[in-house]
Amino acid sequence: MLTIKLAFKNLISAGRRAWLNIIVLSIVYVMIIFMVGMMKGVFGKMEHETQVTEFANGQFWSENYDPQDPVNIRDYHQSYSDVKAYLSPDKACPILITPTTIYADGRSSVALLKGIIPEQSVMEMETEKLLIKSDFISVMIGKQMAKSAKLELGNIITLQVRDKNGVFDAVDAEIVHVMQHNIQSVDAGMIWMSLDDLQSLLNLKNEATYITISKEFDQKMSGWEFKDLDFLLADIKLLSFQKQTGAAIMNIIMLTLAALAIFDTQMLAIFRRKKEIGTLIALGMTQKHVKMLFTIEGLYYAILGIIMGLIYGIPLLWITSVKGINYGSFAEDFGMNMGSIVYPEFSFQLFLSSTLIVALVIMVVSYLPARSISKLNPTQVLKGK
């Protein structure tokens, strides 16, 4: 108890250098929580957005379908006639994909043409906009696609496709809607049209590349390979892991810098306060006792840094978690399904683990220089040598 009191008194009286360390440590502590919370928020949102807009509760893939193989994508489809009874716009939505070349204003670009049931509610997409009447085939695109292909609402474009027999065909389509979200996986390089229109165009009646299902769907469909969310979200989870590892390295660097400052302060304190160490020993402390005193002094850096961090960090972090952080147009360039506003996720476990890690690291860096006290000769340090 005495050591704790003395250590506190020493720290409080130590002046600006100590307070500077405490401020730096508090900033590092808040930054660590913020960065981890941001990562959790970004990837949590990414997983959620991807799930609700693209994967729903899983997909049944046609045989050999490989989304990573755009060259042969037009060949990956099969009939769902046998399972048609199970399909409904709110439970299971078939999607047909084929490559297309877009001609607009003398420009041409390639894209994936996706057919979807406009009335579907399995995925959170504004597919009902495909029901907007037009003199041409109604299609919709995302804002990324609009930007990259220089397209806009109301544009008439010509889509060239090859039907099931390999015969080229071309149709005019009107862009009746531009989706404003930042979900890349249903936006970049994609044009959406009604499934019926696409099936007619390709002469692929009752054929789909995959079928996306909702939670309510509980049928088994032979001939279709089920892919659950673990499989479908594996890439995002891997990316999340990689990004979080990167963030962890940043956190380690920040914490190391703060720890180095405290280590340096402690080393200097032991060097400067040799006479004090000798005096404390002469007054009846053991070297072990003095060592503990310096270690606890260091630990107080952590405690005060954490308390200070919590005082200004909790309101700041709370505001960011409620209001979110608006990435604006930045989000579009991230290439991730994250939306423009990200809400960091700060859990009690995050606070607890960050607190323990910071306290532990600072205690270790305080203990390391304090070890040298055991090697000091009391009769020499009394003279300040």
Place this chain on the structure above:
Amino acid sequence: MSKELINTEGMIKRFPMGNREFTALNGIDLKIGKGEFCGLVGPSGSGKTTILNIVGTLDIPSEGTVKVLGNDVGTLTAKMAAKLRNKHIGFIFQTYNLLPVYTVYENVELPLLLLGYDKAKREKMIMDALEWVDLVDKRDSRPSQLSGGESQRVAVARAMVKRPEIVLADEPTANLDSKNSFNILSMMENLNKELKTTFLFATHDEKVMKYLRRKISLVDGKIAKDERIK
């Protein structure tokens, strides 16, 4: 002869110096009793401070036995030595060695905190000690606000506050002018008489020598002369 608090027999202390050893104390036999006011005198390097360090359990002899209040210094563990210092031995240093971040009151309080005394008892003892050294009005000052004489008086109060059996003072007046030296020595002499505390000085200051009732002269780590002064 009064009760012996310090008893050394054949005390030898060697220090390594490069590949060789330097003998700082060479067979010191010394008996110091309760209430003595004695000094180790001699030139620099004669072994005065080394004796204080060993008697103060901050160091151990290389050979011989040193008993302080019946405890064999050579065989004490670090914890036992610390306890002995804490309870029974007070130190006064040439450079005062006050802790700069503490007030006068807190500096004097430190030995009592280590002894685990309660607040009321501590306060009473601290105020008594500050009265002995006439520094009650400076209780809230920090060492940096004190003069040299005042600082040394605080050091005396800190050494005396726990009423130790032995006070070891290493050149206590070396940094003080004549007036302050006189004050400090008078104060210590009074405390010695009043509380029967044994004082052992290491000094080569003539002013201190005038107050000593026993003068132990050291030359090259040996006792050259041990005289009692009336």
